[in-house]
Each structure stands twice: as C-alpha cells, then as structure tokens.
Amino acid sequence: DLSRTVEERATQEKPPSGMASQDFIVKIIYEELLKIMGVESNLTLAPQTIMLVGLYGQGKTTSAGKLAKFFQRKGLSVGLIAADVHRPAAMEQLEQISKQVKCGFYGDKSQRDPAKIVAKGLEALDSLQVKI
Secondary structure, three states: OHHHHHHHHHHHOOOOOOOOHHHHHHHHHHHHHHHHHOOOOOOOOOOEEOOOOOOOOOOHHHHHHHHHHHHHHOOOOEEEEEOOOOOOOHHHHHHHHHHHHOOEEEEOOOOOOHHHHHHHHHHHOOOOOEEO
16 A cells, blocks of 8 residues: 555655655655556657547646647647637637647637537648647
8 A cells, every 4th residue: 555655664764864854755655656657668659649538627728738748848749629619718728828839729719519620620730740
C-alpha cells in the first residue's frame, strides 16, 4: 500500500541535510511511484488523433493547449479542433490557445454538429501529425 510505505519511510528515514521535510516527503512519494509504475522511458510518439471529453469546467480546453505544447516539444506538428458547440466562447478560447502555442487550428462557428466539425477539422489539418 503506497500510503503505508510512504508513512513508514517518512518516519524511519532522516531527510538529507538541507532538505525541507515537505520536499523529503515529495521525494519519497516520487520514488515509491517509480517503483510501482516503472522508471521513465523514452516513448516513440507517432502521429495520432486525440479526443478530449469530460464534464464542463474540468480543463479540457487548457489541457488541449498543454498537450499541443508537449507534442511540439517532441518534434511533432499539432493542430487543435474546436468542437465544443455548447459553451459560449469555447471556440474563441481554443483559437487563442492555438495562437499562443503556435499550432494549427480548426473551428466552424456556423456548424452546430460536433461530429461534422471534427470530420472537417481532421480533413483541414490532415498534414499535421497530432490532432487534438
């Protein structure tokens, strides 16, 4: 159990000199998570399409921008497709984010069918490696 292991290590081990207790706890948690999940590896990222879904206000638009930046740093070309037709200004927000991260963008304010927007967006951004 992760909680038990972290608690045991935090009470039994002594933090290195100069390290704050909270930083020591974070270090222990990180080390234990590495044991569970394995060490970091270099993934080969291939062209792909990613669909973000979720409840209102859960950060999908912001996450799309963060993902775009992540894939760009890995050397892939990225495009964002704005398919949220229910939230006012959702398309404008995603378009702003795409400008900030300097990636492709597709949105159609006149279309009310998200499936059609996505289909046209995939066509329009076909030359890009990652479509979110």
